[in-house]
Amino acid sequence: MRIPATIFPGSISQNWKQWIKESTLQGQWQEVLSLYYEIRRIGIPILDPSLFPSVLKCCTNLNNFKYGTSVHSCIIKHGFESFSSVGNSTMDFYIKSGFMNYGLTVFNLMENKDSVTWNVVIHGCFDKKSSSKYEGLKFFKQAKAEGFKPNISTLVLILQALRDFSDTNLGFCFHGFLIRSGFLDVVSVQNSLMSLYVEYGEMVCAKMLFDEMSDRDCITWSAMIGGFVKAGDGYFSLQLFREMFGVEEVEPDELTVVSIFKACSQEKDIDIGKLVHCYAVKRGFNVDVYVGNSLVDMYSKCSHANLAFEVFKEMPERNIVSWNSILSGLVHNELYAKALTLFGSMQKEGVEADEVTLVNLLQSCKHLVDIGKCKSIHSRVIRMGFEFNELVVNSLIDAYAKCDLVELGQKLFNGMERRDMVSWSTMITAFSNAGKTDEALNLFREMVLVKEKFNSVTILSLLEVCAVSAELKRCKWAHGLAIRSGFASEVAVATALLDMYSKCGEIDLSRRVFDKTPNRNVVSWSAMIGAYGMNGRARDALDLFSEMEIYGLKPNAVTILCLLSACSHGGLVEEGKSLFNRLISSDHGFEPNSAHYSCMVDMLGRAGIIESAMDTIKKMPQRFKDGASIWGALLSACRNSSNSKVAEGAISKVLELEPMGSAGYLLGSSMYAANGLWKEAANMRRLVKEKGVKVVSGYSLIHVDSKACRFVARDGYHEKAQQIYSMVEELHGCMRMKEGRNDLFN
DNA sequence: TTAGGGTTAG
DSSP states (O other), X not given: OOOOTTOOTTSOOHHHHHHHHHHHHTTOHHHHHHHHHHHHHHTOOOOSGGGHHHHHHHHHHTTOHHHHHHHHHHHHHHTOTTSHHHHHHHHHHHHHTTOHHHHHHHHHHOSSOOHHHHHHHHXXXXXXXXXOHHHHHHHHHHHHHTTXXXXXXXXXXXXXXXXXXXXXXXXXXXXXXXXHHTGGGSHHHHHHHHHHHHHHTOHHHHHHHHHHOSSOOHHHHHHHHHHHHHTTOHHHHHHHHHHHHHOTTOOOOHHHHHHHHHHHHHHTOHHHHHHHHHHHHHTTGGGSHHHHHHHHHHHHHTTOHHHHHHHHHHOSSOOHHHHHHHHHHHHHTTOHHHHHHHHHHHHHTTOOOOHHHHHHHHHHHHHHTOHHHHHHHHHHHHHTTOTTOHHHHHHHHHHHHHTTOHHHHHHHHHTOSSOOHHHHHHHHHHHHHTTOHHHHHHHHHHHHHTTOOOOHHHHHHHHHHHHHHTOHHHHHHHHHHHHHTTOTTSHHHHHHHHHHHHHTTOHHHHHHHHHHOTTOOHHHHHHHHHHHHXXXXXXXXXXXXXXXXXXXXXXXXXXXXXXXXXXXXXXOHHHXXXXXXXXXXXXXXXXXXXXXXXXXXXXXXXXXXXXXXHHHHHHSOGGGTTOHHHHHHHHHHHHHXXXXXXXXXXXXXXXXXXXXXXXXXXXXXXXXXXXXXXXXXXXXXXXXXXXXXXXXXXXXXXXXXXXXXXXXXXXXXXXXXHHHHHHXXXXXXXXXXXXXXXXXXX
């Protein structure tokens, strides 16, 4: 290091001080420190404190904590610590080096605190890494009392920090302070306040602030658009975006289009998405990794997996979020095996997986119902040290449950150090899906007992559990709980409620829930139509559908399936047929799928019109002819009408298309038995055993006190089985006697 | 001392 020639002997020249200041501003920190080192080495006396702020700043930026402390001791030795500029810099150095406590010691010892002092300490408290945000608020209050004038950056930081507090009142109070102090005219403060309201979910306040603003910049618009996207109102954010285009002074940037892509995926509006994609390319935004990631996500969520992959391939820069986005996109589009393959490429490129990657992989395994792959990901989870990560473990529990390994899921759940709302909900759903209703309910009770909060998803699981157990008392309890917790007014919950009651046979209660549901959607209507169908009230189902059409609501595939099923079970063959024909020919845009055709075949079969059923199969599109359910429906029709000729063909079709499903064998066996073909019937049952086909048997539920007892035909698992069977015998005897007596009278 | 809005997941 060469010392500038213009140095006065014995002291530091003015030029030299200037050089230090400028070099610090230019980021030549090492050079400044070397010069300071020379000054100290030669022993040039330091007569004023003006060089210390620069030197300390260099130490901070170079992470040279040790040297900084020696500078601090030099400051003390010279008696310069009483200068507020030096004290402020020392404090800043300690705080930025991660030693908040040392910074606070300097702060407490300072005699001359100025506005900068307060700003520095408050900044320190609100640093992203800092954990003393609450302290920061206290300092702010104290500073205000001492007449301190905050600067814009401090105010912005406070507004950011307030997001971490759940107390919305703090935000409202601060808003008041900003008005009183006249700072609310500054755009960056307004933007930060608006974002705070967005974070609180107070969209009305955010929008009011937005409307009142006279100068809106790109950030204002983006924050507002992003806010509505976050609140789930993609439609309105797209409207705002159109409005923004009309304002000449502002132009959307990378951050704006990211929010717009998210809005498009929410609204499934691929047309606007493509348009904005073109705009982004024209403006050169597509090189931004955030923009690329959002595009991948948008195309995936709009079911355009190919386009998502194209964008992903063309991205100039990819990060872990890019990989996770495409993986989740593939999962979203049911391309599970492809997701697993792509993970292989990700590894080849040396990109390290994170928790989100693991969750995506587990999702794939779950849908593939592949126990081996689940276990292999599980071992990877352990190797990567994610064994105690709630997000990952929750997904593992879910995946194992879907693979029928509820016990393994339960083991993981029990071993969790920390469980969150999702852990509990996942486990409850797992029990529910496995038919373990008592376990599910007990777990929910435990969840309440340990004071874990629950959300509408938990309530949905709970309602499903109650629906499966079909016990009215339980259902009413769950309904009460849904009301008390404030979730009953949500459409999804209300729909689950009506479904639950219908499964208990309490169709009038279902209707009462339906009538009270606000913002009913196509799912609610379909559920109610389905409920009528399930309870044999086909006429009511058809009437409700007419009402739905009057409301102008478009039925979806499920609505129509529910209607056809209602007609099928209610024996309204003509009505079902005419409805089906009307929907195909009208401008509903309805294209029947294989389930609809199966339902039609089932309906005609139940009515004993096997020829028409066969005709339907002949006429339907070729691609549906290989669906096992179609032939299954025909087969059950044959069984009911003992049409063995058609049955033979149907049996072989079902067994060919679904060799591991139990339906074909069981229907076949019972049909042969009904026709006295005992050998063939036995053969069917032998095949079931030989092939290891899993038989799902029907069961009855009896509630004794608060316990549900499950009975499968001829099982002896109940502890009082013997007594039960002897009672059944006795009852049979009574019935025989009654029959006999009837005979006598007839 | 120095500031405001963005992407993936159960």
